Amino acid sequence: MIQKIRVNDARFPLAKGAGSDAIHRDPIYSYAVTSLIDDSGIVGTGFAFTLGEGNDLVCKAAEFYAMQLKGRDIEELMADFGSVFNQLSNEQQFRWLGPHKGIVHLALASVTNACYDLWAKKRGLPLWKLLNDLSAEEVVSTLDLSYLEDELTAGQAIHLLKENLAGKDKRERILQTGYPGYDTSIGWFNYSDEKVRENCKKAIAEGFTAMKLKVGSTDPERDIRRSHIVREEAGDSVKVMLDANQQWTLPQALKICKELQGMNPYWIEEPTHPDDILAHKVLADAIAPTKLALGEHVPNRIIFKNYLQTGSAGFIQADAVRVGGVSEFITISLLCRKYGIPVVPHVGDMGQLHQHLVLFNHISMGHEALFLEHIPHLQQHFVHPVKVTGGVYQTPMEPGSSCDLKSLN
Structure with a gap:
């Protein structure tokens, strides 16, 4: 069960010229880091990436999402994470700030990634192995396919994964x-x-x-x-x-x-x-x-x-x-x-x-x-x-x- 929530603003200045591009000339690589700590002391770590300013705003938003997971069991969460993701991303007041983009969506990324990390650590597996060991149905249950039904339904996604079992x-x-x-x-x-x-x-x-x-x-x-x-x-x-x-x-x-x-x-x-x-x-x-x-x-x-x-x-x-x-x-x-x-x-x-x-x-x-x-x-x-x-x-x-x-x- 997730007992504690911690969100940190982590910023890392770079060497001169590193990370620069035509638009972002002076970046500070930064992470809004969510830590989900369960009752056995395992820490699930996830983050979203920014270039410095505004990282604190993403952290604030991540706190809002993470607190809604407190008291939940990670296995129970991940068994139907597609629904959890849908509910969080469509929280009526936060959704107005996006929808599904910007600060609120970056915050959701930080929390979502912490959930996957905690899930893998709880099972004692690297994330790649946990994901590859899931059945097609289990993979699709972690996904929110809303607004994609014209291109990809849950049934089609399951079929696609099963098709690729060969090889x-x-x-x-x-x-x-x-x-x-x-x-x-x-x-x-x-x-x-x-x-x-x-x-x-x-x-x-x-x-x-x-x-x-x-x-x-x-x-x-x-x-x-x-x-x-x-x-x-x-x-x-x-x-x-x-x-x-x-x-x-x-x-x-x-x-x-x-x-x-x-x-x-x-x-x-x-x-x-x-x-x-x-x-x-x-x-x-x-x-x-x-x-x-x-x-x-x-x-x-x-x-x-x-x-x-x-x-x-x-x-x-x-x-x-x-x-x-x-x-x-x-x-x-x-x-x-x-x-x-x-x-x-x-x-x-x-x-x-x-x-x-x-x-x-x-x-x-x-x-x-x-x-x-x-x-x-x-x-x-x-x-x-x-x-x-x-x-x-x-x-x-x-x-x-x-x-x-x-x-x-």
Whole structure:
């Protein structure tokens, strides 16, 4: 039974230039951390990701949600978590502040993720194993499929999971080989050209076969020059992604994306405003076969549904510490599986939680094990930091979701 609730505002300043992009020039990586403590002393840890200011507001909202779980048994909660999620996300007064987006939805992510961590720790299992051991019916009972009935009913979701039982044993081999990563830290926006070149060489030496560069400069020539630096250092066999972090208007994006196609990007990420689905559709059609990657700032499953329906996303980057937590992440992954679109999460968690979720996506859902973003900046702050060797995530074996922070233990 959940006896105590604790919510902490954890902020971590970064080294100069680290984490910078075209819009967010001076981030402070921050977590609104929910701790759910049960009567046996087990602590379930979950968090949502922010860039500093406003993190305290997310904490305040998380307290509101978490208090509603006090006195509840975690097994009882998770047996029908889809209903719990639906009730919390539609609490009449808090819903007005969203609905299903912004501060209140980030807060729900923090609490939801703490529930999944407590559930896994209570069972003594790493989260990836707990999820992969569930039946299709048990998985779907943890999901809120409301507003998706036109695309994905509970029955259809169960059928999809059962369809993908074939080959599950073979896909479990990834537990031994590890899940491929890509280096997103080679080209933060504020890094000099020289540092970008140096970081590319380092990433290649460390075994990465994919990497990402931040673009969106006032002068497009800077983006073009830097993208060609990365391609030159990486060679043609390495996947190079470009990330504009919403900087361009549609007319700007149409012009610069066509120019950037010259260096053969694997994808172009967040080219314009994340709410402008139709602009992404226009752009996707204009620059085909180059694909768009979307989702870092897409707040909920309904907007993801619309992106999939319009065919404007080549890769979906749902983030369980930015949408409503693990439950909504799995829901979005199921939608993507129906549409045959890869899920390559944005990792506001620095990969700690998502290393579990991509293993579930691959093993139980049949998603391609493409790669997972790797950002090393906060490793020293985690009790069980991710282990990336030779550009590959090593399978975590400790119980839970790997989200415990040293400062809170």
